[in-house]
């Protein structure tokens with residue numbers, strides 16, 4: 001039981017593909033997140049799974065049936081949109097019941113039971129008589145969720161369902177959606193541009209960019225073994241530092257013409273880049289003579305500080321995360337170095353760190 005995408009390609013006009021050769025297998029009961037920057041084709045892919053947008057090439061199978069030509073209503077799925085898509089003139093209860101009533105093959109008693117259960121699950125029993133305009137954004141979002149829950153569809157598609165909410169409510173709703181998905185064993189395919197949402201909720205993440213799938217993996221795989229420079233840079237705040245490097249000998253690199261690092265592998269001679277996560281970049285105050293960088297600005301985050309740094313020899317900017325009691329201030333002369341936990345990328349941005357390839361292709 002799964003949703004299988006095979007060589008899905010989409011172009012709206014003949015000029016350029018919005019998506020090229022997308023392949024994925026989404027297991028029943030998993031939380032699958034599609035993530036990528038604005039315009040990369042996330043919504044298009046979701047709408048193709050839903051049957052709202054035709055695919056140009058390829059095949060979509062749901063539980064072994066090719067659904068390419070099936071209309072949305074026959075695909076046994078529900079959708080939750082960013083805009084909630086609630087009927088303004090219907091009560092909360094009727095909004096949740098709408099899909100069930102439209103199907104006509106559900107008895108009144110069953111509709112009542114499902115709707116009441118769904119409203120209980122999202123804590124909206126007390127507000128069931130209200131109209132959508134009498135609800136907060138979070139409550140409206142919960143009505144949309146209740147509708148998906150009540151429908152009993154096996155697959156639920158969500159397109160940026162939390163993007164209209166303020167930061168605190170977003171975190172709360174994130175936890176609620178996650179809990180509901182687990183409790184109901186829903187197959188949830190969830191689109192977001194927010195890497196934190198992807199990391200915190202997904203069983204598997206698909207990263208889209210440049211009309212192609214960059215990587216599919218668990219959150220840990222994607223973070224530890226990013227397939228390429230793009231994926232490495234997309235996850236993590238502040239983003240990973242990417243610096244040019246030159247081979248000194250096998251196992252030894254000079255980074256940014258500034259400092260050296262030992263790596264446990266053979267490396268190509270040219271066109272190398274090193275990726276250093278901000279918590280692996282080491283900085284210490286020094287006198288001007290021994291400095292290779294200058295502190296630009298500092299952001300205080302409570303337990304930690306982010307120190308933004310300008311490298312002296314080429315003005316590249318990097319970031320380091322340090323303990324909040326570490327004493328750095330703007331214009332300090334510092335020496336930058338790194339732990340050995342670095343990622344290596346070739347000239348094409350492909351991750352060539354030892355073990356990365358196995359992990360990425362696993």
Ligand SMILES: Nc1ncnc2c1ncn2[C@@H]1O[C@H](COP(=O)(O)OP(=O)(O)OP(=O)(O)O)[C@@H](O)[C@H]1O
Nearest residue numbers: 012013018036037038039040041042043044045193
């Ligand atoms: N109906 C359409 N006709 C023509 N082009 C379209 C249509 N819908 C989307 N596009 C284009 O296809 C590309 C992908 O759009 P899509 O909405 O799938 O991206 P997205 O990743 O969901 O973006 P966002 O995060 O901004 O919502 C964009 O360049 C968009 O302009």
